[in-house]
Amino acid sequence: MGPHPAVAAIRLAVRRVLHDILTDHSRNSEAVATAAARAATAAGDAAREARRHERPPSPLVLVACSGGADSMALASALAFEAPKLGIRAGGITVDHGLQPGSDLRAEEVVLRLRELGLGPAESIAVTVGRDGGPEAAARDARYAALDAAAERHGATAVLLGHTRDDQAETVLLGLARGSGIRSLSGMAAVSGAGGRYRRPFLHLDRQTARKACMVQSLPVWDDPHNADPAYTRSRLRHEGLPALEKALGKGVVEALARTAQLSRDDADALDTWASQAEVSVRDAAGLLECAKLYALPPAVRRRVLRRAAIEAGAPAGSLFARHIEEVDRLITGWRGQGAINLPGKVVAQRQGGRLVIRQG
Numbered sequence: 001m002g003p004h005p006a007v008a009a010i011r012l013a014v015r016r017v018l019h020d021i022l023t024d025h026s027r028n029s030e031a032v033a034t035a036a037a038r039a040a041t042a043a044g045d046a047a048r049e050a051r052r053h054e055r056p057p058s059p060l061v062l063v064a065c066s067g068g069a070d071s072m073a074l075a076s077a078l079a080f081e082a083p084k085l086g087i088r089a090g091g092i093t094v095d096h097g098l099q100p101g102s103d104l105r106a107e108e109v110v111l112r113l114r115e116l117g118l119g120p121a122e123s124i125a126v127t128v129g130r131d132g133g134p135e136a137a138a139r140d141a142r143y144a145a146l147d148a149a150a151e152r153h154g155a156t157a158v159l160l161g162h163t164r165d166d167q168a169e170t171v172l173l174g175l176a177r178g179s180g181i182r183s184l185s186g187m188a189a190v191s192g193a194g195g196r197y198r199r200p201f202l203h204l205d206r207q208t209a210r211k212a213c214m215v216q217s218l219p220v221w222d223d224p225h226n227a228d229p230a231y232t233r234s235r236l237r238h239e240g241l242p243a244l245e246k247a248l249g250k251g252v253v254e255a256l257a258r259t260a261q262l263s264r265d266d267a268d269a270l271d272t273w274a275s276q277a278e279v280s281v282r283d284a285a286g287l288l289e290c291a292k293l294y295a296l297p298p299a300v301r302r303r304v305l306r307r308a309a310i311e312a313g314a315p316a317g318s319l320f321a322r323h324i325e326e327v328d329r330l331i332t333g334w335r336g337q338g339a340i341n342l343p344g345k346v347v348a349q350r351q352g353g354r355l356v357i358r359q360g
């Protein structure tokens with residue numbers, strides 16, 4: 001008899017991602033080996049040439065595990081699938097230090113990871129700042145710790161347990177911010193430096209992950225923050241989405257996740273278009289020509305303006321849609337208005353048919 005369908009589903013999702021990781025890893029190893037061989041041949045170095053034929057070490061994949069159902073399911077599937085593919089598998093849990101006893105809980109998670117056969121398995125304590133609110137500050141600290149752990153252990157990839165439900169929530173949050181299709185595109189299946197972060201469960205629902213833990217008798221920890229109405233995401237999870245499902249039907253989560261994928265493809269295409277357009281709207285001195293900007297479709301023009309503002313020194317995270325709209329009005333609604341102040345002390349100004357954006 002095969003495994004329970006929920007267990008089969010989580011294992012398949014992880015197996016697919018591990019295959020991708022192996023393909024990328026061998027491609028990168030080959031590129032490194034070829035470069036080394038060229039250097040060795042050029043230097044006439046026989047020893048280095050011989051080392052070229054040694055087998056590269058098997059890749060290490062880490063799971064980022066909070067101890068919650070999603071990431072425990074992910075850890076169990078990684079522990080099951082990785083050895084079959086010759087991949088080493090470990091796990092990291094981050095102790096945000098936001099609740100009393102969080103250090104003990106983190107140690108418990110480490111024990112569970114070890115019981116699954118994962119190694120290295122460790123907890124990392126971080127200090128959460130205040131920048132951007134509690135959720136963003138915890139996330140920043142967590143990713144910094146995961147990045148550092150991946151570097152320290154030489155990990156090829158770090159798996160995250162975001163599910164289709166998390167993706168649906170992210171799309172709704174983006175929609176509510178009203179800042180264009182990039183924010184509707186949710187989380188990428190592959191992200192981070194060199195494609196380090198992978199999200200195998202992005203097409204899997206939360207219930208399946210939970211069920212997989214249950215049938216494997218894996219103890220899971222329910223983060224009280226996930227149910228705390230003080231957090232926006234928690235309100236969305238427990239009030240917003242259930243209300244939407246009641247009004248629109250059960251397929252809402254799946255439809256939102258599909259919207260994320262479609263929006264991501266559209267946003268990527270528009271970004272490429274904008275980077276090409278940016279070259280064609282500059283004059284010989286590199287200044288943006290207003291008439292040429294005017295002729296661009298608004299979605300492309302706004303992207304060109306955003307890129308120009310960031311290039312001039314405006315921090316991307318503080319540059320909002322309303323800033324770009326104001327700059328855009330220098331092109332589409334010109335009536336002699338003055339300079340526009342942007343974050344990072346960047347100033348946008350129209351001068352004799354040219355748009356000048358610089359730090360002032």
Ligand SMILES: Nc1ncnc2c1ncn2[C@@H]1O[C@H](COP(=O)(O)OP(=O)(O)OP(=O)(O)O)[C@@H](O)[C@H]1O
Nearest residue numbers: 064065066068069070071092093094159160161162
């Ligand atoms: N404290 C942590 N330590 C390590 N990884 C974490 C931690 N918190 C979150 N993660 C990673 O980020 C993913 C998303 O976390 P988030 O808290 O947004 O979702 P969740 O639905 O509560 O996930 P989970 O059920 O796995 O806790 C987790 O699945 C896990 O991979």
